Amino acid sequence: MLRQYKEAIEKSNIISKTDINGVITFVNDEFCTISGYRNDELIGKKHSIVKHPDVGKEKFKLLWETITNKEIYKDTVKNLAKDGSTFYVNSTIIPILDKNDNIVEFIAIRYDVTKEVLLREELLKKESEYEELNRNLEKRVAEQTKELKELNQTLEKRVRDEIAKNEEKQRVMFWQSRHASLGQMIANIAHQWRQPLTELTLALFNIKKAAQNEKVDDISKFYDESKNIIKNMSQTIDDFTNFFSPDKEKYYFNVSDSILESIxxxxxxxxxxxxxxxxxxxxxxxxxITNELTQVMINLINNSKDAFIQNSILLREISITTKQEGGFAVIEVQDNAGGITKENIEKIFEPYFTTKHKSRGTGLGLFMSKMICEQGLNGTLDVKSKKKTTTFSIKIPLDKNEK
Structure with a gap:
């Protein structure tokens, strides 16, 4: 019976014996398997043969102080195999005493925990990277929030300056509408973040579940998924900030790029x-200024959207086309939202005129859009409506060198 117990222990654990000087006198097959050394390469050698260079002298000093004081030493030890690979073992080293209470040898019983340790290290690494991502995102949001506040202050100052100088009423209306757009776009960015925040919560849950089930590949997959979600959320902030850039210097820009930004x-x-x-x-x-044309396109698309809702249109279509015509860049925005009555179409570009509920419109969107096209882009904005469709047409002069 005792022999069977001994065989069971030796086959299920990694065992070695050393004399009082730490010289190996016995190793079982499990020790040879995990270390990569043959039995004859280990017998007569000290345990430093599998010492990992990362393990400091302090740990071995504590080990010898413990066992030479006839106490049992327990620890998780990092070792180096013959082929240079690393393995970890939970070690229990027991001093063996004779009848006079003198140490005659030491027995070390170990079991392999390499997989568990590497998984824990991988999890700690992922947690560290994830925390760094969160810190960077928080920093980015804080920076962008500061920029938006400064931008808003700039807009408010411009409005105050225009009023103080008693300039044309149209300029004051322009900035009023710009602030209305700011509020609308803040609502848009909040809406666009709802879904990725839900996806990020699910990815974090999946990382936790994969860690509990020791599925390293799944951890990496969901971790990469989380990084992509955060990257996309950060890009939304960039798009939003670029749109409200206060830069007012005119330059040549691609019409389609400006329209795509509004979309x-x-x-x-x-x-x-x-x-x-x-x-x-x-x-x-x-x-x-590309942002101003983008603002016009946003106003036109939003007007179509509101008309679809107001007129209970089920099949909703908007088409946007651009073409060159007689030295002009022509942009046409057409919808099937029910059209505009003859009475209203004559007033549609007047300031504060709106057919919408006061909670949906200020009556400044189309007025401001027409002012941008005429004063900012040196062009025109016109509208036609027939057969339940409405078409807005923007004409901007083309420079012959920039076609």
Missing amino acids: VLLESVINDEMITLKTNFEDMKVLG
Whole structure:
């Protein structure tokens, strides 16, 4: 019976014996397997043969102080195999005493915990990287929030300056509308973050579940998924900040790029309201400020969206086309939202005129859009409505060198 117990212990554990000087006198097959050394390479050697260079002298000093004081030593030890690989073992070293209470040898019983230790290290690494990502995101949000506050202060100062100088009433209306757009875009960014925040919560839950089940591949997969979600959330902030850039210097810009930016900023609204958006663009450049044309396009798309809702249109379509015509870049935005009455179409560009509920419109969007097209882009904005469709047409002069 005692022999069977001994065999069971030797086959299920990693065992070695050393004399009082730490010289190996016995190792079992499990010790040879995990270390990569043969029995004859180990017998007569000290345990430093498997010492890992990362393990400091202090740990071995504590070990010898413990066992030479006839006490049992327990620890998780990092070792180095013959082939240079690392393995970890939970070790229990027991001093063996004779009848006179003198130490005659030491027995070390170990079991392999390499997999568990490496998994724990991988988890700690992922946690550290994830914390760093969160810190960077928080820093980025704080920086962007500061920039937006400064930007808002700049806008307010410009409004105050315009009022103080008693300039044309149109300029005051322009900034009033700009602030209304700011509030609308803040609502858009909050809406666009709801889904990725839900996805991020799910990814974190999956990381925790994978860790509990020791699925290292799944941990990496969900970790990469989380990084991509955070990257996309950060890009949303960049798009939002770029849109409200206060830069007012005119330059040549690509018309289609400006239109595409408006579509990106309103993507969640377009999807939520189940609007089919069709585009057909020609490559053209005009002189002006790209953000202002983007603002005009946002106003037009939002007006179509509100008309779809107000008129209970089920199949909702907006088409946006660009083309060159008689020295002009022509942008046409058409919807099937029910059209505009003859009475209203004559007033549609007047300031504070709106057919919407006061909670949905200020009556400044189209007025401001027309002012941007005429004063900012040196062009025109016109509208036609027939057969339940409405078409807004923007014309901007093309420079012959920039077509």
